Amino acid sequence: MQHSALINVMVKAALRAGRSLKRDLGEIEHLQVSLKGPANFVSLADKRAEEMLYTDLSKARPGYGFLGEEGGTREGTDKTHTWIVDPLDGTTNFLHGIPQFAISIGLKRDETIIAGVVYNPANDELYIAERGKGAFLNDQRLRVAGRRNLNECVIGCGLPHIGRGDHALFRAEMEAIQNKVAGLRRFGAAALDLAFVAAGRLDGFWERDLSPWDIAAGQILIREAGGTISGIDGHDNAVTTGHVVCGNEYVHGELLKILKAAAK
Ligand code: IPD
Ligand code: CA
Ligand code: CA
Secondary structure (H helix, E strand, C coil), rough: CCHHHHHHHHHHHHHHHHHHHHHHHHHHHCCCCCCCCCCCHHHHHHHHHHHHHHHHHHHHHHEEEECCCCCCCCCCCCEEEEEEEEEEECCCHHHHCCCCEEEEEEEEECCCCEEEEECHHHHHHHEEEECCCCEECCCCCCCCCCCCCCHEEEEEEEECCCCCCCHHHHHHHHHHHHHHCCCEEEECCCCHHHHHHCCCCCHHHHHHHCCCCHHHHHHHHHHHHHCCCCCCCCCHHHHHCCCCEEECHHHHHHHHHHHHHHHH
16 A cells, blocks of 8 residues: 555654564563562653654654654744654553553644554554545555444543543543443543544544644544544534544534533
8 A cells, every 4th residue: 555755754653663662561561560560661661652753753854843742842943744742642551561552643734633643563553544545544444433323332432530630520421421322432542542433443432631642643533534523512623622522423413412411
């Protein structure tokens, strides 16, 4: 499958950083049993992966800005383009040796996300999307699921943990949704959750209080797979607000209505 030069740059960077994370995952399996535990090691793994991504992406596209979870904003001379990068999404899974984590790279031009790559090095699943050119999983074209009965749908979510988010609001939303769907899932890596919606594995997904690097790449994957994604207020602001809801057009609309009613 032939992709653009831009996608090749993103994929190459993701694969190199992915090899590093995969080696580190092997180490974690050893550290898991030690008293000290792997927490410090993981935060190093995270930073190392981000530096690799920064090096490769800025070498290939000098001047682009870079927003990474670990290093924050690094201004570029080209004010129109910004990489939005999570070097390790699903840290808690990674820390526990659960193979559901990913590198997420989005590219923003002006205010629009124009390309995205999400890569899970544990199972070698590589998701790619570029504006107007479709979304792919390991070269297979993606399409969101077509279900129109919520009671047949499996919906993903993210749940707030200790010290984060509005727990009561989440419980109200979850209660409202769990009464209407075939299943709820919490996989723990938002970029992959969004990729799963693009791949039709999940019929929909919602989560609050995410960051731009959790959503940027997944947003274009979903759009290029024919799905709908927005902020929880229904506007096109998921990346900036961190609140996201998505699915096919129908599921997205239904989830939005339920979330709106639950927030009252
Ligand atoms: C987290 C994951 C998780 C979501 C959290 C995110 P991190 O990212 O995407 O699924 O529920 O809110 O912060 O910290 O593992 O990069
Ligand atoms: Ca993340
Ligand atoms: Ca992260």
